[in-house]
Amino acid sequence: MLKTPIPSKTENLANTAFDALIRSLSRPGRIRDLPEPGETPIIAALLDRECRVFCADPLLMPQVLASGAMLSEIEEADHVFLGALTDPDALRPVRLGSDLYPDDGATVVVRARLGEGQGLRLTGPGIETGETVRIGGLPDGFWRLRRDLVCYPRGFDVFFVDGAKVIGLPRSTEVEVL
Amino acid sequence: MSLKSLTRDWEAMSYGFLDASAKREIRRKMIKAVAVPGCQMPYASREVPMARGWGTGGLQVSLTLINPKTRVKVIDQGADDSVNAASIRRFLARVSGAPTTLDTLEADLIQSRHRIPEEKLREDQVLVLQVPNPEPLRPVQPNMSVARQMHADADYGRMWLQLYEQIVRSGRVMQGASYPSMVNGRHVMTPSPIPRWDVPKLHMARHLTILSAGREKRIFAVPPYTRVEPLVFDDVPYKVEEHGALTCSRSGAKGFFMNEIPQDDGSSKYEISDSEYGVKTIRHADGEEVRLGETWYRNGEMPA
Numbered sequence: 001m002l003k004t005p006i007p008s009k010t011e012n013l014a015n016t017a018f019d020a021l022i023r024s025l026s027r028p029g030r031i032r033d034l035p036e037p038g039e040t041p042i043i044a045a046l047l048d049r050e051c052r053v054f055c056a057d058p059l060l061m062p063q064v065l066a067s068g069a070m071l072s073e074i075e076e077a078d079h080v081f082l083g084a085l086t087d088p089d090a091l092r093p094v095r096l097g098s099d100l101y102p103d104d105g106a107t108v109v110v111r112a113r114l115g116e117g118q119g120l121r122l123t124g125p126g127i128e129t130g131e132t133v134r135i136g137g138l139p140d141g142f143w144r145l146r147r148d149l150v151c152y153p154r155g156f157d158v159f160f161v162d163g164a165k166v167i168g169l170p171r172s173t174e175v176e177v178l
Numbered sequence: 179m180s181l182k183s184l185t186r187d188w189e190a191m192s193y194g195f196l197d198a199s200a201k202r203e204i205r206r207k208m209i210k211a212v213a214v215p216g217c218q219m220p221y222a223s224r225e226v227p228m229a230r231g232w233g234t235g236g237l238q239v240s241l242t243l244i245n246p247k248t249r250v251k252v253i254d255q256g257a258d259d260s261v262n263a264a265s266i267r268r269f270l271a272r273v274s275g276a277p278t279t280l281d282t283l284e285a286d287l288i289q290s291r292h293r294i295p296e297e298k299l300r301e302d303q304v305l306v307l308q309v310p311n312p313e314p315l316r317p318v319q320p321n322m323s324v325a326r327q328m329h330a331d332a333d334y335g336r337m338w339l340q341l342y343e344q345i346v347r348s349g350r351v352m353q354g355a356s357y358p359s360m361v362n363g364r365h366v367m368t369p370s371p372i373p374r375w376d377v378p379k380l381h382m383a384r385h386l387t388i389l390s391a392g393r394e395k396r397i398f399a400v401p402p403y404t405r406v407e408p409l410v411f412d413d414v415p416y417k418v419e420e421h422g423a424l425t426c427s428r429s430g431a432k433g434f435f436m437n438e439i440p441q442d443d444g445s446s447k448y449e450i451s452d453s454e455y456g457v458k459t460i461r462h463a464d465g466e467e468v469r470l471g472e473t474w475y476r477n478g479e480m481p482a
Contacts, residue, residue, distance in 0.1 A: 004275040007193040007245060008186070014198070015245045018205045025212045026386045026401045027301075046209075048202050078206075099330035103210040103219045125215050125362050125404040128382070153364060157213045170213035170401075172362060 010044060017041030021159065025168035029122045029131035031114055037164040039081055039109055043067050046107070052076055056090065057083030077106060080156075084111045088141040094149070094156050102153040105171060112160040113137040114167055119178035127173070135160055135167065143177050194241045195273040200224045204242045204397070208388060211399035216361025216406075217329070218312050223395040233266055233291055234392030236308035240266075240289045243304060244274045251278070251285035256293040256435070256451035263291070280454045283471045292355070294376040296434050296452040297471035299385035301402060307370040309391040312398065314358040314368040334366050337409060345414060360407045367398055369406070375418045375435045379474045380406040422478025424448045429456035430463065433478030 007015065013035055020032040021042065034041045039060055047053060047067040054077035055064045064071070064081065074080060075093045082090060097105035117136015120143070123129075149155065155171030169175075192198065200222070207221040226234050226241075244250065250270050254263035258280045266289060271278050279285050282295040289306040299305060315325040318336040328334070337358055344352045355371035359380070369377055370389055380387060380400050387400040400406055410416045425432045427439075427447045434455065436448040450456040461468045474480060 003190065004272060005189065005191045005193045006275070008189070010186075011193045011198065012245070014201070014205075015243075019243070019245075022205075022208060022212060022386070025209060046202055046206055048199050050199070050203065051206075100326055102214045102217055103207065105210070105213075107206070107209060126212075126401040128403045153214045153217060155213075157209065172213060172215065 013041055014045040017045040020166055021045060021168065024159070024166050025126075025157065025170050027126050027131075028124065028169050028173045029120075029127065029133040029167060031165050031167055034161070034164045034166050039063070039161060042109055042159065042161070042166075047079060051079050053079045053081065055081045057081055059083075078104070080106050080108045082108060082110050084137065085142065086139055088139045088145045091142070091145055092149070096149060096151075096154045096156060099154060102155075102171075105154060106156045108156050108158045110158060110160055111137065112162055112167075114160060114162040114165050118143075121176040121178055122169075122173050123176070124170075124173040126170070132178070133167065137162075143175055146175065191273065193274065194244050195226065195269075196224060196238060196241045200238070201242045204238055207397050208239070208242070208399065211388065211397050212386070212401050214365070215401055215404050216359075216365035216367040216398055218367070218396040218398045220395055221397050223392050226392075227269070228266075230393040231310060232262060233289070233308040235390030235394075235397070236289045236291070236306045236392070237266060237269075238392060239306045239388050239390045239397070240270055240287060241273070243287055243306075244270060244276050246275045247286075248274070248276045249279050249284055249286045250276050251280060251282060251288045252290070253288070253293060253295070253452075253454075254291040256295075256437075257453040259453065281458075281469075282452075282454065283469055292371045292373075293435070293451060294372060294379045294474075296450075296455050296473045296475065298474055299383065301384045303385045305385055305387045307372070307387060307389045309368070309370040309389045309396070310393070311356070312368060312389070312391040312394050312396040314356075314366050329365060332364060334360075334409075337366060338411075341409060341411070345411075350417075351410075351414070358409050360405075360409060361400060362404055363407075366409065367400075369400075373419055373435060374408070374416070375421065375475075377406065377408050378416075378418070378480050382406075418480070421448075422475070426450040426456055426459075429459040431456055431459040433475055434473070 016035040024032040049068040051069040052072040053069040054074040095106040113136035122131040158169045160167045252263045252267040254260040282297045356368040439447045
């Protein structure tokens with residue numbers, strides 16, 4: 001008789017984290033809860049030896065390395081962990097993919113303060129009419145740079161992490177700074 | 179660093195059958211698929227204990243999303259009790275311990291072959307469609323590399339030409355299922371071979387739809403509240419199957435997508451394709467307490 005497998009702690013973490021990630025990306029602007037604070041659950045859900053990662057936060061480095069991912073320059077990385085962003089130009093060389101392969105665009109994880117700071121109005125797939133959200137702790141010019149870089153379907157997708165809260169912002173979302 | 183820290187505890191089987199690295203790969207691709215709605219993302223498509231072409235793509239997505247609390251419903255052409263649906267449902271439950279259901283309203287995850295249930299899906303529900311042929315351009319461009327370039331250029335002229343030729347030759351669009359549809363105004367996708375009846379259900383829907391082709395190794399998605407517009411000409415409006423006036427001979431349900439059952443005398447009987455909705459209608463008529471959800475179509479019409 002077959003015994004039903006029981007999910008391990010790592011499997012649970014990755015599964016719950018991905019649930020939060022995919023739902024946050026499907027409904028841009030809606031805050032979701034990660035199972036643990038910080039980037040740990042995102043690393044557990046997504047990273048392994050097949051990934052090339054750029055990590056600007058030295059405190060995060062041991063976890064990234066433990067996942068088996070290869071460290072690379074930001075131009076080559078498919079996952080980019082920027083930590084708390086101070087200079088928007090740090091984002092400039094991020095991979096955007098091509099019209100042929102939009103999936104080559106990077107997944108970027110940035111620390112931010114959710115629910116305070118700059119007011120934004122989001123429209124696009126996943127949003128019925130419009131979503132108003134506040135994301136703080138980002139450097140001036142971040143949204144202008146995003147608008148300049150993202151040329152749908154080329155672009156990058158961002159997860160804003162604040163403790164255990166996360167907001168997903170796919171490249172398909174139009175952002176209007178209020 | 180010790181050997182213990184590098185290895186994991188022995189397990190008879192990975193949770194949910196797929197190993198962790200397969201799941202991570204599908205997760206990464208699902209994120210990109212949601213970010214660019216309707217665009218086909220290549221993925222590895224691992225072996226599962228089922229032949230390619232029998233729903234392995236959908237199965238891999240379900241196995242990635244599933245946890246012991248996910249309530250699963252599996253349908254095949256609307257029916258919960260066909261061999262394919264029953265086997266997939268039993269397999270999902272066995273390898274994950276997830277509870278199963280036949281009721282659309284109770285399900286968290288619905289894996290489907292070629293139908294979307296008649297009851298409206300909620301925001302928290304996920305629909306996984308099995309896709310046999312993910313490339314809408316294949317009838318007009320057999321070379322996959324050229325087809326990819328056409329998607330990159332949003333060059334869908336041949337798609338329109340194909341529809342035009344059908345109208346000229348036959349007087350109407352002959353495309354019965356997998357009607358090519360424009361997603362988010364940019365990528366044309368095939369919505370898997372769902373009937374034309376079901377395509378409007380994807381437009382600005384409340385739920386997330388993930389479409390996965392295991393044999394062809396492609397995954398794409400329609401996030402909630404995303405425009406899905408069937409390709410039509412201004413003067414030839416989109417038409418769904420004329421099932422609006424048909425009545426199910428078993429349950430009496432009216433105004434839904436029907437299966438035609440030919441009779442010996444040459445006539446036809448009709449049976450509702452969404453089997454569980456039919457069952458619920460019968461129970462309701464018998465005075466049992468059942469919850470019939472809000473349906474997409476009302477009196478055989480899709481409200482605009």
